[in-house]
Amino acid sequence: MKAPPPSSAAFLRKERCLSRYFFTLLVFILFIMILYVENFRCIFVVQFENNRPSQSTPSGTKEREKLAFAVGEAETGCDVFSGRWVWDEHRPLYEEAECPYINPQLTCQEHGHPDTGYQHWRWQPHTCSLPSFNATLLLETLRGKRMMFVGDSLNRGQFVSMVCLLHKIIPDHAKSMTLNGSIRVFTAKDYNATIEFYWAPFLLESNSDDAIVHKISDRLVRKGSINKHGKHWKGVDIMVFNTYLWWMTGIKFNILRGNFDDKDKDIAEVPTEEAYRMAMKSMLWWVNKNMDPNKTRVFFTTMSPLHEKAIEWGGDEKGNCYNQTDLIDDANYSGLDFHNKNVMNVIDEEVRKSRYPITLLNITQMSSYRKDAHTSIYKKQWNPLTPEQLADPVSYADCVHWCLPGLQDTWNELFFAKLFYL
Template sequence: MKAPRPSSAALRRRARLSPYLFTLLAFILFVTILYGEDFSCFFGGQFYDYNRPYLSEQVSFQKKGEKLAFSVGEAEGGCDVFSGRWVWDEHHPLYEEAECPYIHPQLTCQEHGRPDTDYQHWRWQPHGCSLPSFNATLMLETLRDKRMMFVGDSINRGQFVSMVCLIHRIIPDGRKSIITNGSLTVFTAKDYNATIEFYWAPFLLESNSDDAIMHRVSEKLVRKGSINKHGNHWKGVDIMVFNTYLWWTIEPKINILQGAFADKDKDVVVMRSEDAYQMAMKSMLRWVKKNMDPNKTRVFFTSMSPRHKKAIEWGGDKKGNCYNQTDMIDDANYWGSDCQKNVMSVIGEVFRKSRYPITLLNITQMSSYRKDAHTSIYKKQWSPLTPEQLADPVSYADCAHWCLPGLQDTWNELLFANLFYP
C-alpha cells in the first residue's frame, strides 16, 4: 500500500521552509570556515579529547609480552595514571627549595617572598590505583653509563631541574656537577657516569630564539625542516623528554623560513600556528624514527602546560589571574577556556599516526587544576618593574611557570611511573 501523499498545504509549508533552511546551513558553513580554528571556544571545549586512552594507542603495535626499554614492571591493569585527583600529603614535597642549589631563580618562590607553602604538599592520586613512589636510587642505577635529556623551552627546563633536585640528595658532595655551555646544561653524577641534561630549543626546529639567554626577539622566525641542527646534540641519548608548545602560541601566526638564515634574500612564509606546530611535530617524529632505537631508548613528550591568565575562567575576578591564588580549582571537569588555536589537537592527530612508541606525559588536565602553583610575582624579575606594575601585581604575575618544589615534581613522578611501569 502506498503512503498517502502530503497535502498541498504541507507542500507549501515545506517549500516556504526550504529557502530558510538553506540560508541557515550556508551561514553555519560560512562561520565554520571563517572561525574554524576558534570554533571550539564557542562551545566551551576543544576538539581533541584529552581523556582518550592515548598511551595504549601509542604502544599497541608492540608484540605481545614485549617490554619497553627500562621497564621493570607493569602498571595495574586498566589504570590511567593521568586521570585522578589531588590529595593532601604531609610527605610532600620530596625535597626543600633551600636544599637544592640547582633551581633556576625564575622558580625559587620561597626565596623571592612567597608567604605560603601549601602548594608544595599535594600528591597526585590516580583513580583506582596509585603511583609508584619515586625512587632516586633506582633512577640513578638505571642511568648508570647513560644519558637522560630534556629538550624544549623554559617549561621543560623546570622539569629538568625538578628531576635533578629529586635525585641529587643521594649523591655525595664533590661527586656531582652541573655545567652550562650555550644551549646545553649537563648535570653529572660522577660515580654513575650518568648525566641528566637540558637542551634549549623552544621550537625544536632552528629559530632566531635559539640563544639560551638572549632569546627575546620581537619577530620570531623558525626554519622549516631544520631539526638536525639541534638533533646532532641529541644523538646517543637513552631517555629523551621533549616539550614544545608555549612559543608556538604566543602569536596566531608563525614566520617560517624556507631557506637558510645566512641567505641574503630570505624566503619567509607566514603560517597559522597550528599548521606550523604540526610541521614541527612531524619533523620531530621523523628525526626520532631515524635516530633512535626503540629497543634501547625511551622517548617521552610532555603535553601542554596550562596557563592561568584569566581568573574569570574559574569563576574569579574578570581582571584577575594566578596572582594571590592559594587554592586549587576543585571542579573535576575543569579544562579552562584557553583553546590555544587547538595546538593540542595536533599532538593527538600526528602522534596517533606514529609507528614509534613515544609516550605522552599527559599532564594538561591535572595541571589545569593548579592555579595555586605558579611562580606569580615570586621570582627573579629580569627587567626593573615600573611603579605602575608594582602598584598592580596582576600586571606582571607569571602564570606560565611553576614554583619548585611543586607541580613539576609530580610530572617527574609520572615520568618515573611510565618509564619503569609502563
C-alpha cells in the same frame, strides 16, 4: 592322505603360548608408555597449542611489548593522568633550600612567597596509585647513560626538578653542573651518568635559539631544520621533548623556507596548527631515523597550562594567578580555548601515527587545576619593576612557570611511573 587333526591337548598348548606372547607384548608397551609419558604429554600439548584457535589481539592492533627500561607493568586499566589532588603533610619531596640548582626564577620561598601550601599536594589517580619515586633505582638505571630534556623553559623546570629529586643521595664531591651554550649537564660521577637540558623552544632552528637572549616578538622558525639541534641529541638513552608555549603567538605563524643568512628571506605565514604539525613531524622523523626503540625511550610532555585569566575559573575579571591559594575544583576545567585544543590534537594525532613508540606525559589536565602553584610575583625579575607595576602585582605576575619544589615534581613522578611501569 590327509594329516590327522591336532589333538585338543596340542591346541591348548599353542593357545597358552600365544597368550603369554601377547601378555608380554602388552606389558612391554605399557612400560614404554609409562617411561615416555612426559614426552607424549608434551607432544600432545604442543600440537594442541599449535592447532587451537588463536586468541591474540584483534586484527589491526599490536600486542603490547615491554619497552626499554620497563621493570614492571601498571595495574590493568590504570590511567595515571586521570585523578585528583589530595593534601599530603609528608610533602614536598625535598626542600627549596636543599637544592642549589633551582633557577632564581623558580625559588618562590626565597623571594617572599607567603605560604608553602602549594608544596603539599599529591596527585592521586582514580583507579590506582603512583609508585613512589625511587632515586636509587633511577640512578642505577642511568649508570653509564644519558637522560636529556629538550625544549623550552618549562622543560628546563622539569629538568631542574629531576636533578633536585636525585642529587640529595649523591655526595657533593661526586656531582657537578655545567652550562655550555644551549646545554646544561648535571653529572653523577660515580654512576658515569648525566641528566641534561638542551634549549630548543621550537625543536627546529629558530631566531630564539640563544639560551639567554631569546625574547623576540617576531618569532621565526626554519622549515626542515631539525638536524641543527638534533646532532646534539644523538646517543641519548632517555629523551623528554616538549614544545608548545612558544608557538602560541596567534592563529598565524611565520615559517622560513631557506636559511637565516639568505639576503632575501622566503617567509611564509601559515596557520599555527600547520606550523606546529610540521615541527612534530620533523621531531618524529628524526627520532625514527636516529634512535633505537630497543635501547632508547622517548617521551613527549604535553602543554603546560597558563592561568592568566581568573574569569575562566569564576574569578575576578581583571585577575590572574596572583594571590591564588586554592585549587580549581571543577573536574571538567581545562582552560584551553578552541585554538589551543586544536594544537593539542596535533600532538595526539601525530604521536599515534609514529612508528617509533613515543610515551606521552599528559600533564595538561592535572596541571590545569593548579592555579596556586605558579611563581606569580615570587621570583627574580629580569628587569627592575616600575612603581606602576609594584602598585599592581597582577600586571607582572608570572602565570606560566611553576615554583620548585611543587607541581613539576609530580610531572617527574608520572615520568618515573611511565618509564619503569609503562
